[in-house]
Amino acid sequence: MGSIKRWIPLIIFVALAGFFLKGLRLDPREVPSPFIDKPAPAFSLPVVGDAAKQFSPADMKGHVWLLNVWAPWCVSCRQEHDFLMQVRQSGAVPIVGLNWKDKDRQAGALLEQAGSPYLAVADDQSGMVGIDYGVTGTPETYVIDKQGIVRFKFIGPMGPQSWHDKIEPKLKELGA
Amino acid sequence: MKKAWLFAALLAASAPALAEEARALADDPAIEARLVNLASDLRCLVCQNESLAGSRADLAQDLRREIRTQMKTGKSDQEVIKYLTDRYGDFVLYRPPFKPVTYLLWLAPLLFLAIGATTWFFVLKRRRNNVQPEVDEQQLAAAAKLLEEDQ
Numbered sequence: 001m002g003s004i005k006r007w008i009p010l011i012i013f014v015a016l017a018g019f020f021l022k023g024l025r026l027d028p029r030e031v032p033s034p035f036i037d038k039p040a041p042a043f044s045l046p047v048v049g050d051a052a053k054q055f056s057p058a059d060m061k062g063h064v065w066l067l068n069v070w071a072p073w074c075v076s077c078r079q080e081h082d083f084l085m086q087v088r089q090s091g092a093v094p095i096v097g098l099n100w101k102d103k104d105r106q107a108g109a110l111l112e113q114a115g116s117p118y119l120a121v122a123d124d125q126s127g128m129v130g131i132d133y134g135v136t137g138t139p140e141t142y143v144i145d146k147q148g149i150v151r152f153k154f155i156g157p158m159g160p161q162s163w164h165d166k167i168e169p170k171l172k173e174l175g176a
Numbered sequence: 177m178k179k180a181w182l183f184a185a186l187l188a189a190s191a192p193a194l195a196e197e198a199r200a201l202a203d204d205p206a207i208e209a210r211l212v213n214l215a216s217d218l219r220c221l222v223c224q225n226e227s228l229a230g231s232r233a234d235l236a237q238d239l240r241r242e243i244r245t246q247m248k249t250g251k252s253d254q255e256v257i258k259y260l261t262d263r264y265g266d267f268v269l270y271r272p273p274f275k276p277v278t279y280l281l282w283l284a285p286l287l288f289l290a291i292g293a294t295t296w297f298f299v300l301k302r303r304r305n306n307v308q309p310e311v312d313e314q315q316l317a318a319a320a321k322l323l324e325e326d327q
Contacts, residue, residue, distance in 0.1 A: 028224055034265040101234070127238055134263040136221035136235065 033134055033153040040067070040144050041132040045122040048099055049108045055122040057148055060096065064176035066167075067142040068118070069098045069130060072106035074138040080157035084117035087163070093176045097121035100130045100138055143167065145174045207247050214253050215240060218260065219268050227270070 035041075040057045047053040057067075068084065070077040084095060097118040099107040107121060124130055133142065136155075143152035152170045154162065212229050220231035228236050239260070246256050260268050272278050 031221070031267045032265055034262065127235075128242075131235075131238065131242065131263060134265070136264070 027155075029137070030155050031136065033150070035134060035142070035150040036153065038150060040142065040148050040150050041129075043122070043124075043129045043132065045098075045124055045129060048097075048111070048121040048123045051123075053120075055096065055120050057144065060094070060144065061148055062146050064093060064146055064171060064174045065119075065144055066093055066095045067098055067133075067144060068095050069100050069133070069135050069138055069140045069142075071100045071138045072102055072104070072110045076157045077139045080139050080159075081114060081117065083157075083159055083163070085115055088117040092168075093171055094119045098129065098133075099123050099125075100135060101125065101127040141167075143170050143174070204248070207244060210247055210253065211240065211244055214256060215243065217270050218257075219270055221264055221268065228268075 042057060044054050044056040047055050068080075070080070087093070087095065095118050097107075097116075097120070099121050102123070102125060107123070111118070111121065122129070133140075139157050141154040141158060142150050143154075145151050151174060152166070154166060156162075158167065215229035216227045218228040220226045220228050220233055220236040222233035222235050223231055226233075226236075228239060242259075243256050246259065251259075257269070266272055272281060274282050
């Protein structure tokens with residue numbers, strides 16, 4: 001009896017340490033999105049480079065696609081850009097860009113210079129569409145299925161590892 | 177001491193001036209008061225340890241503007257909060273709602289109180305059972321004698 005009691009503080013310590021260790025590994029930016037398994041909010045925005053054209057998520061009905069929220073002023077988006085070019089070349093899935101709060105109107109020139117991984121880029125100058133999607137910072141990527149339902153949200157720049165671990169299995173599941 | 181009084185008097189005199197200045201900034205003080213009241217209970221999603229009322233992040237400014245607009249069009253606080261939780265989830269609320277996933281969060285203090293009370297109860301109970309060992313007069317006298325000898 002006495003010997004078990006002696007271990008109780010250690011057991012409590014190990015349990016707490018376990019929780020804290022887990023907490024250290026969680027990313028506070030990865031806020032769960034309330035849009036998972038809900039329809040992607042509708043919008044209609046002019047397309048970067050061709051303002052006469054409009055893009056709406058309804059245009060992508062029947063396709064699994066990615067909505068990549070980015071901005072020319074966003075440093076980690078540039079880092080992600082190279083990887084997105086690879087995805088485009090592989091033809092795995094169409095990517096639509098949402099150019100978020102680009103007040104200086106840089107997106108068109110930037111894509112012309114660096115190449116565009118996007119099927120189209122919708123121009124969300126006011127940032128209201130981003131807010132409708134619950135965007136907190138760029139880059140953020142939504143996986144949207146053939147029926148226009150949001151199935152997954154990735155926060156931060158995608159790379160080969162996160163693509164392989166998270167996005168690719170999701171795309172397979174949705175039949176992209 | 178005199179200085180302290182002077183300081184207090186100056187502070188008291190300056191308070192109305194400060195209030196005037198703040199009021200002049202807002203075009204509709206009633207809405208602004210509601211906004212500050214509501215937004216101080218909401219989290220800024222960019223710098224997560226700041227409230228939406230206090231943050232200078234770009235997104236926080238956009239959201240404040242949106243809340244202001246919605247309030248001007250007659251939306252209630254509840255409707256504004258729903259607008260935000262529909263988009264950002266319960267994470268925007270500093271006061272999480274009471275629902276199955278948060279039961280543990282809300283009830284943990286009671287749980288800890290219960291654990292403490294139970295422990296306390298058993299400790300007291302054991303202490304009561306720990307009756308003093310019976311010592312007869314002879315033994316007490318012997319002990320006293322021993323102590324005396326020691327000195």
